[in-house]
Amino acid sequence: MTVEQIAQKLDLRIVCGGDSLQREVNGRLYCCDLLSIVMGRAPADGVWVTVMANLNTVAVAVLCDLACVVVAEGMAIDETVTARAEQQGVVLLATEKPVYETARAIDRYCNEA
Amino acid sequence: MHYVVPPDDFTRAGEASSAVKKTLKQIGMNPDVIRRVAIAMYEGEINMVIHAHGGEITVDVAPDRVDMVLADEGPGIADIERAMQAGYSTAPEEVRNLGFGAGMGLPNMKKYTDEMTVESTLGVGTTVRMSVFNHAG
Ligand SMILES: Nc1ncnc2c1ncn2[C@@H]1O[C@H](COP(=O)(O)OP(=O)(O)OP(=O)(O)O)[C@@H](O)[C@H]1O
Ligand SMILES: [Mg+2]
Numbered sequence: 001m002t003v004e005q006i007a008q009k010l011d012l013r014i015v016c017g018g019d020s021l022q023r024e025v026n027g028r029l030y031c032c033d034l035l036s037i038v039m040g041r042a043p044a045d046g047v048w049v050t051v052m053a054n055l056n057t058v059a060v061a062v063l064c065d066l067a068c069v070v071v072a073e074g075m076a077i078d079e080t081v082t083a084r085a086e087q088q089g090v091v092l093l094a095t096e097k098p099v100y101e102t103a104r105a106i107d108r109y110c111n112e113a
Numbered sequence: 114m115h116y117v118v119p120p121d122d123f124t125r126a127g128e129a130s131s132a133v134k135k136t137l138k139q140i141g142m143n144p145d146v147i148r149r150v151a152i153a154m155y156e157g158e159i160n161m162v163i164h165a166h167g168g169e170i171t172v173d174v175a176p177d178r179v180d181m182v183l184a185d186e187g188p189g190i191a192d193i194e195r196a197m198q199a200g201y202s203t204a205p206e207e208v209r210n211l212g213f214g215a216g217m218g219l220p221n222m223k224k225y226t227d228e229m230t231v232e233s234t235l236g237v238g239t240t241v242r243m244s245v246f247n248h249a250g
Binding site for chain 1: 123124126127130131134148151152155156159211212213214215216217218220221224
């Protein structure tokens with residue numbers, strides 16, 4: 001399953017992504033907003049659902065090799081953040097829905113379909 | 114490789130670790146080693162920005178290991194053993210709002226590296242040495 005397929009199927013807005021939208025997702029998800037906890041646990045090639053959308057979010061996504069970041073709860077994403085993500089090849093998706101609901105839907109689609 | 118980490122600049126923190134990550138990828142280093150080095154170094158880099166006034170990082174790469182030295186001239190750490198405990202943090206409110214301050218940085222550095230030592234003197238600074246071994250190489 002690619003990041004783009006997930007975005008389309010679950011109606012997640014593609015904020016940026018480019019070529020990385022074709023990245024394969026391994027079906028693992030991680031939810032948390034405290035960056036060091038994410039860095040201790042987030043699985044490479046997984047999906048990270050968070051309400052934290054700043055430059056450090058992008059750095060964590062790069063360093064942990066995450067397939068994509070989903071920004072939930074309709075949190076605003078600054079232009080500088082989008083620009084950095086674009087430049088680093090990080091996919092940012094966005095949704096108005098809460099974190100759990102979003103993660104649950106992605107999990108269902110990836111692992112129970 | 115040598116990097117200067119500027120003070121108080123969260124927007125640039127991560128540049129050094131990203132650069133090292135890229136270099137290691139180019140030379141074909143084991144992906145698990147790359148990931149461990151990148152995460153440990155980023156935690157250290159962020160600590161130098163949050164808790165000190167920036168600092169300097171030196172990275173040495175060999176086929177079988179990556180050695181990192183992160184040195185700052187910040188306030189130092191009074192009780193290193195306590196600082197190493199999961200959940201201990203003195204991060205101020207404004208950086209907590211950015212997602213830091215879980216008190217998991219030093220524990221992560223320990224977890225992802227094979228060797229780690231912290232030397233610190235109050236009022237003088239802190240030096241963290243970390244090594245990641247390439248068991249496959
Ligand atoms: N370079 C440093 N100089 C001075 N104090 C430091 C330094 N690095 C860590 N510390 C002290 O050790 C504590 C624990 O560090 P640690 O990285 O584990 O957590 P944190 O930075 O507070 O939060 P997190 O890393 O989870 O975002 C810090 O809150 C700080 O008091
Ligand atoms: Mg820290």
